[in-house]
Structures are given as structure tokens and as C-alpha cells.
Amino acid sequence: MSARHLDPTGERHGGMPTWAWGTAPAGLATRDQLRRRGLRPARGQQVVAQLEWASSKARRSGGIRTSNLYRLDEAVPVGPFTPGRARGLAAAMRVRRTCPTCRTEQAYCISTRLGECASCVAGPNPEVDR
Ligand SMILES: [Zn+2]
Known part of the structure; x- marks a missing residue:
């Protein structure tokens, strides 16, 4: 040294x-x-x-x-299992799964190409409309 x-x-x-x-x-x-x-x-x-x-x-x-x-x-x-990282990731996934048109969280990520969930793309559905 x-x-x-x-x-x-x-x-x-x-x-x-x-x-x-x-x-x-x-x-x-x-x-x-x-x-x-x-x-x-x-x-x-x-x-x-x-x-x-x-x-x-x-x-x-x-x-x-x-x-x-x-x-x-x-x-x-470090690591993906810290509570903060897990919360951040969960929040990011929730945003990606939430349709901006009907505000419903879907089981899948909203297509960035379509910009809304499958039911919104398919048009109004009287059975879902309350
Ligand atoms: Zn929708």
C-alpha cells in the first residue's frame, strides 16, 4: 500500500x-x-x-x-422483493391493465396500439352498461 x-x-x-x-x-x-x-x-x-x-x-x-x-x-x-419495489411494480402494472376509456382494470395489459380494452374496442355492450 x-x-x-x-x-x-x-x-x-x-x-x-x-x-x-x-x-x-x-x-x-x-x-x-x-x-x-x-x-x-x-x-x-x-x-x-x-x-x-x-x-x-x-x-x-x-x-x-x-x-x-x-x-x-x-x-x-437491492432486489425485486423489497416492499417499495413491489408496490411500484404493482402500481405500474395496474396502470397498464386499466382501460383509459372505461376505467376498468382488466386481467391483461391494455394494447398500446388500440388504446383501450377489448370491450371498449368492440363497442357499447348493454349487458355491461349499468
Ligand atoms: Zn375499456
């Missing part, structure tokens, strides 16, 4: 606090590290620091690689 990558005040990195590999404070994590904990950065979550390390594969950038660091306590769980 080289001290040249360590710059917690960001003095030499345009104000971005920079930590050498393995020195980042607990509570900060890269996107990959968040992923391993089942987390991801929240929408609009700010990058608070960066990790910097020497890499022979990164010759074009002077042999240095960096990775954004995020606060763990601001990250959100």
Missing part, C-alpha cells in the same frame, strides 16, 4: 477525499462492496469519497484506478 493514494482531505484530488485500498473508513463502501451486502446506492446518493489504488492494467490512467465510495447507511437494499 502506497501513501501517495492516501489523501483523506482530498487536497491532491480536487477536493475528493481519497483513501488507499484497505484504508477506507468503516461505513464507506464501493458499489461492489455494497452489492456484496445486498445494497446499492440510493437514487441520487452522493459519492462521498473515492478509493484509489495502483493497477498494472490501468496504464492509460497512469497505473492508477479509482472507485467511488458511498455511505453504507444511505445505501438501499
Whole structure:
């Protein structure tokens, strides 16, 4: 580990606090590290620091690689089974299944080509009309 990558005040990195590999404070994590904990950065979550390390594969950038660091306590769980994601998905599906003409939620998605449900396309039906 080289001290040249360590710059917690960001003095030499345009104000971005920079930590050498393995020195980042607990509570900060890269996107990959968040992923391993089942987390991801929240929408609009700010990058608070960066990790910097020497890499022979990164010759074009002077042999240095960096990775954004995020606060763990601001990250959100990944996966389709969070209640928020499930609610969002259900709401989106309800909109796609609801006919804009008769306002009835159908068992299928309304065709974007037809723009309304099958009964509306077929015309008024006295049996359904109340
Ligand atoms: Zn309809």
C-alpha cells in the first residue's frame, strides 16, 4: 500500500477525499462492496469519497484506478422483493391493465396500439352498461 493514494482531505484530488485500498473508513463502501451486502446506492446518493489504488492494467490512467465510495447507511437494499419495489411494480402494472376509456382494470395489459380494452374496442355492450 502506497501513501501517495492516501489523501483523506482530498487536497491532491480536487477536493475528493481519497483513501488507499484497505484504508477506507468503516461505513464507506464501493458499489461492489455494497452489492456484496445486498445494497446499492440510493437514487441520487452522493459519492462521498473515492478509493484509489495502483493497477498494472490501468496504464492509460497512469497505473492508477479509482472507485467511488458511498455511505453504507444511505445505501438501499437491492432486489425485486423489497416492499417499495413491489408496490411500484404493482402500481405500474395496474396502470397498464386499466382501460383509459372505461376505467376498468382488466386481467391483461391494455394494447398500446388500440388504446383501450377489448370491450371498449368492440363497442357499447348493454349487458355491461349499468
Ligand atoms: Zn375499456
